[in-house]
Amino acid sequence: TDVNMEIQGQYRRLGEYWEIPKRDVRLMDLIATGSYCEVWRGRMRKHSDSTDVLRVAIKKMLDDASAVGRKYFLAEMEVMKSLKAHSNVITLIGCYTLTGNVIPLIGCYTLTEPWMLMLEYAHEGTxxxxxxxxxxxxxxxxxxxxxxxxxxxxxxxxxxxxxxxxxxxxxxxxxxxxxxxxxxxxxxxxxxxxxxxxxxxxxxxxxxxxxxxxxxxxxxxxxxxxxxxxxxxxxxxxxxxxxxxxxxxxxxxxxxxxxxxxxxxxxxxxxxxxxxxxxxxxxxxxxxxxxxxxxxxxxxxxxxxxxxxxxxxxxxxxxx
Ligand code: ADE
Missing domain, CATH: 1.10.510.10 (Transferase(Phosphotransferase) domain 1)
Structure with missing residues (x-):
């Protein structure tokens, strides 16, 4: 889709700094459901080679999210990436949007859904x-x-x-x-x-x-x-x-x-x-x-x- 093309373009500009391998993330339980995404309580390995884990909230796009929903999901991700950390704003820890496979000839990354945002976890809820x-x-x-x-x-x-x-x-x-x-x-x-x-x-x-x-x-x-x-x-x-x-x-x-x-x-x-x-x-x-x-x-x-x-x-x- 157009949206996918847009993101591929963006990724080449931004690099993969934020990407977290899927195997380092575990979804535990569902906290909330929106029109295009779900929020899960989860755990994340601090580093791929460590056993230290971090509590995170995981915002996961729904498989059947509309093109508009996908756009908002990515918009939020880009906004969060651009923010400097502040103690009164939930921080983005990382995201999962790529497989890392390069399509031969075209040179673009293929994207695997569902996309996920790993967010700082707020223990007390709303x-x-x-x-x-x-x-x-x-x-x-x-x-x-x-x-x-x-x-x-x-x-x-x-x-x-x-x-x-x-x-x-x-x-x-x-x-x-x-x-x-x-x-x-x-x-x-x-x-x-x-x-x-x-x-x-x-x-x-x-x-x-x-x-x-x-x-x-x-x-x-x-x-x-x-x-x-x-x-x-x-x-x-x-x-x-x-x-x-x-x-x-x-x-x-x-x-x-x-x-x-x-x-x-x-x-x-x-x-x-x-x-x-x-x-x-x-x-x-x-x-x-x-x-x-x-x-x-x-x-x-x-x-x-x-x-x-x-x-x-x-x-x-x-x-x-
Ligand atoms: N619900 C939505 N986002 C959350 C977060 N970051 N921590 C805890 N609950 C949440």
Missing amino acids: LQRYLQKHRPGAQHVEIQSQESVRLKNSKIDAKKLLSMATQVINGLLHLTKYKLIYYRLSASSILVAKGGVCKLSGFGFQKEITERNIYEKESLPVRCMAPESLSQNIYDTRSDTYAFGILLWQIIHFGQVPYPTMDINEVKEKVLNGERMPQPQHCSPQLFGLMERCWSGDPDQRPLYPDILQTLTTLLTHSD
Whole structure:
């Protein structure tokens, strides 16, 4: 296909630095299924000649993925390859896209599917689940061994919540260095690693966002979407900022779904009408002010990431 030709071209430019032999990767269990890929928990040998293993998340393209799905898969891979590692962004460890066979006469590599991306593993899963699990009063079951199970009541305080919000902004700031937008920010697109470190995962492509947006229509996080995205499919850093405002609300509500009493159509209608969520109990006017500026109907009124970072830092120092 055309897509295959494109990649072959790309590979000759980029070399094989990222390629990991299939025998060094083991798929363990399925975590999630999307429209064109699956995410597996897995293990990877650190080096082909070593027995040291690394926990990884493996994003594996489905055999029957459409041409568009394949394109997005590769787009994500290329974006991830171009990023410098950052502690608040999931890192690409390697990928599997080639067999290494050269087709005689043509000189191209043949490609074997399924393509796979080996990603840094986030032990705690999505931020949504993490927050729900640590909701005050919630007890979660911790399996210590096959026989013993323990109920654990863990706490997250205001400081920890603010610091998680700060980490998300730091991740978003990193993406702006590459002129990337995040595009579908929500508590379920952020992953949490050991120690409660938040990491952005799953990247879009700025250029293709409109087309991609139509493709993903059914699965978009409507409750986190800016009015201009809902009405005109406009996405940029400012619509990410809007989503960050909603995310702040979700964080202080321990992973509650925004606009809890409304269905998606009602949310759309109200948000386009300029309505937003009320000031939550126990939320300081400063923090609510930040949310309100982030979810302003006028994209130009929304604060820039460095301003948000500053506000959060001030709030953090005052939360002692
Ligand atoms: N789900 C999707 N990506 C993941 C990752 N990198 N770690 C854990 N779970 C994931």
